Amino acid sequence: MAIKPTIKNAGLSFRGSLTPIAKSKVKKIVQHHMAHQTWDIHDVHKFHRDSNGWAGIGYNFWIGFDGTIYQGRGFNVGAHVLNHNHYTLGVGYQGDFTKQKMTDAQLQAGAALNAWLVSECNLKASDIIGHKDLASTACPGKNFRMTELRNLVSGGKVSEPKPSNPTGDAFIRQVQTWLCNYGYKVEVDGLKGPETRKGIVKVYQNELNKQFGAGLAVDGIPGPKTYAAAVNVRRGAKGNLTRVLQALLYMSGHNPGPFDGAFGDGTEKAVRAFQKAKGLGADGIAGKNTWKALL
Numbered sequence: 001m002a003i004k005p006t007i008k009n010a011g012l013s014f015r016g017s018l019t020p021i022a023k024s025k026v027k028k029i030v031q032h033h034m035a036h037q038t039w040d041i042h043d044v045h046k047f048h049r050d051s052n053g054w055a056g057i058g059y060n061f062w063i064g065f066d067g068t069i070y071q072g073r074g075f076n077v078g079a080h081v082l083n084h085n086h087y088t089l090g091v092g093y094q095g096d097f098t099k100q101k102m103t104d105a106q107l108q109a110g111a112a113l114n115a116w117l118v119s120e121c122n123l124k125a126s127d128i129i130g131h132k133d134l135a136s137t138a139c140p141g142k143n144f145r146m147t148e149l150r151n152l153v154s155g156g157k158v159s160e161p162k163p164s165n166p167t168g169d170a171f172i173r174q175v176q177t178w179l180c181n182y183g184y185k186v187e188v189d190g191l192k193g194p195e196t197r198k199g200i201v202k203v204y205q206n207e208l209n210k211q212f213g214a215g216l217a218v219d220g221i222p223g224p225k226t227y228a229a230a231v232n233v234r235r236g237a238k239g240n241l242t243r244v245l246q247a248l249l250y251m252s253g254h255n256p257g258p259f260d261g262a263f264g265d266g267t268e269k270a271v272r273a274f275q276k277a278k279g280l281g282a283d284g285i286a287g288k289n290t291w292k293a294l295l
Ligand SMILES: [Zn+2]
Pocket: 031, 032, 033, 080, 131, 137, 139, 140
């Protein structure tokens, strides 16, 4: 019996209901990369749900660069290899392993997860396969460490994965990772520091330039021009300006829920709470006054 590793709930909402898959029906565990260098589980979930029109993320489980294991569809029929989903589980890994390396943390987490799935479903290490073993694809990429993974599972040398010593606050680390991916390098230390705030403001200025032709200097320092260029951001908004809003709300002590760039209930609630705290009209819409107070 392998020990169940820690599997995080990513708080994903699926459209409609999922179909349970019995462990006795599972014959293979299929490994996938994202073929994308930065997407996190929320990006993948949104793509599968909103662009592909699926119920939500197609993978049963998902592993980030830092070795955190997330539940995707769990023990429900996945959508990861056409015509093979009814007897397989899919494990997705963050990254593009045709170009990037699979991290040590991902290998350890993948081994812990697969060892547990192998024992739960009464399989062998050789039942751990890659997407390309079932379909014509490069997935999970040439850098996927399949031999090491199978050896760890068959040798029973699997330990509870430790995410690589994350420090500080998880939400802030997500914000900082996003800033780095956006092109503004900051240290991913999980701390609400001035460089992080500056990076967020830079994204804000850059997005106002890109989306609205605001013509602002992208210096990370809010001034009269930046304040004046504010646009209304409200429920239903999606994208980087909403991420900026969520990051600034969190920095000011109002948790908007997931850092996903989608303006829903959590973000609206946080905007109202922030507005109330600042003595602004609590309409739940981030307009000029709210932005000014946040920046
Ligand atoms: Zn795949």
